Amino acid sequence: MKKQWLWNSGLFLCLAIIAACAAGLPHPTDALVTEARRSDPSATIETLEEGRKLFIADCSGCHNLRRPTSRRPEEWPKIVERMARRAKIPTNDKERILEYLMAVSGADGPSK
Numbered sequence: 001m002k003k004q005w006l007w008n009s010g011l012f013l014c015l016a017i018i019a020a021c022a023a024g025l026p027h028p029t030d031a032l033v034t035e036a037r038r039s040d041p042s043a044t045i046e047t048l049e050e051g052r053k054l055f056i057a058d059c060s061g062c063h064n065l066r067r068p069t070s071r072r073p074e075e076w077p078k079i080v081e082r083m084a085r086r087a088k089i090p091t092n093d094k095e096r097i098l099e100y101l102m103a104v105s106g107a108d109g110p111s112k
């Protein structure tokens with residue numbers, strides 16, 4: 001009985017963690033593209049997907065990934081600028097990362 005409870009709560013925790021990660025780093029959707037086009041009309045599913053990958057690859061080296069929704073869209077440019085300088089991230093990659101972060105936080109972040 002007790003073991004069953006433990007197993008259930010362990011399973012629940014795993015699912016909760018997976019759900020939290022998925023919610024934090026969504027793959028691009030049409031809604032996200034619409035959001036991204038407010039600041040960059042050339043945004044597409046592909047550029048956003050690239051931004052997501054670059055974000056995971058370039059922004060996890062020194063600290064845990066910060067959730068895109070942890071900042072308002074207008075807060076991201078300054079932060080990404082500072083981090084990109086520090087990490088020597090090329091301009092093109094920096095713009096992709098920023099586009100992704102702003103789209104996700106704009107669609108789903110603390111400003112709404």
Ligand code: HEC
Nearest residue numbers: 058059060061062063066079080082083084086087089097
């Ligand atoms: C070379 C190491 C390094 C890399 C790579 C890096 N960071 Fe940071 N980051 C830091 C350090 C050190 C701090 C704490 C000092 C500070 O805030 O400047 C920090 C702080 C932060 C903060 C909190 C600061 C605030 O003002 O809210 C955010 C958000 C952040 N990083 C996002 C990112 C993102 C996004 C990327 C990828 C573009 C990234 N980091 C890549 C070193 C790094």
